[in-house]
Amino acid sequence: MGSIQNYFEIFKIKPSFDIQPTILQSKYHELCKKYHPDISSDFDIKDGDLNIAIINNAYKTLLNDYKRAIYLYKLNGNHLNKNLSTDFLNEILFTNETIDMTTNIDVLNKLKEITVLKINECKNKYNDSNSLIKWKYYDRMLKNISNKIEMLM
Structure with a gap:
């Protein structure tokens, strides 16, 4: 196999966000x-640097949507800009406070639904x-x- 350039090459699949998990x-x-x-x-070691640890890490990275997206972004030579708007940070702060303070499962389920939609927007x-x-x-949120809902049930 020689020197591995990226995780997609390990599995002989095209670098893409949309992969078939199976x-x-x-x-x-x-x-x-x-x-x-x-x-x-x-x-034996005849296939260069490829070993089970690299295979496992590549698999975990490509199987997870978020990790795969980050990997692809960096693979394409991009760097993450970690500067977020004050409005977004305030939204996160407010929502996290709401999660902490509420004991209403319906409110939490609605927040969960909204958060899933926002994650899907990010995926797109x-x-x-x-x-x-x-x-x-959003993933952390x-x-x-989910943890709060589980705790209240």
Whole structure:
């Protein structure tokens, strides 16, 4: 295989945000059989720097929508601009306070629904730095909402 240039090459798939998870999983299992030292009896280092740790990291990165989007963005030579507007930061602060203060599951479910929509908007703009940064905030917010709902049930 030689020197690996990117994670997509490891799995022999086209660099794209839209990938088929089942195809990725199938290729991952094939590579595990070939490169895992506990499974493969003819394991050697002839394929350059490729090893099971790199394969696992590549798989986890490409399987996760957010991590894949960030990886693609950086792969294309872009750098994340972490400067967010005051309005956005205030929105996050206000929503997090609402999550912390409310005990109404209906309110939390509505916030969850809105947050999922915002994450989907960010996914649709995965090649935009601001959208990628916002996605991370919304993803964290969604986890907080889900945890709060679980705690109240």
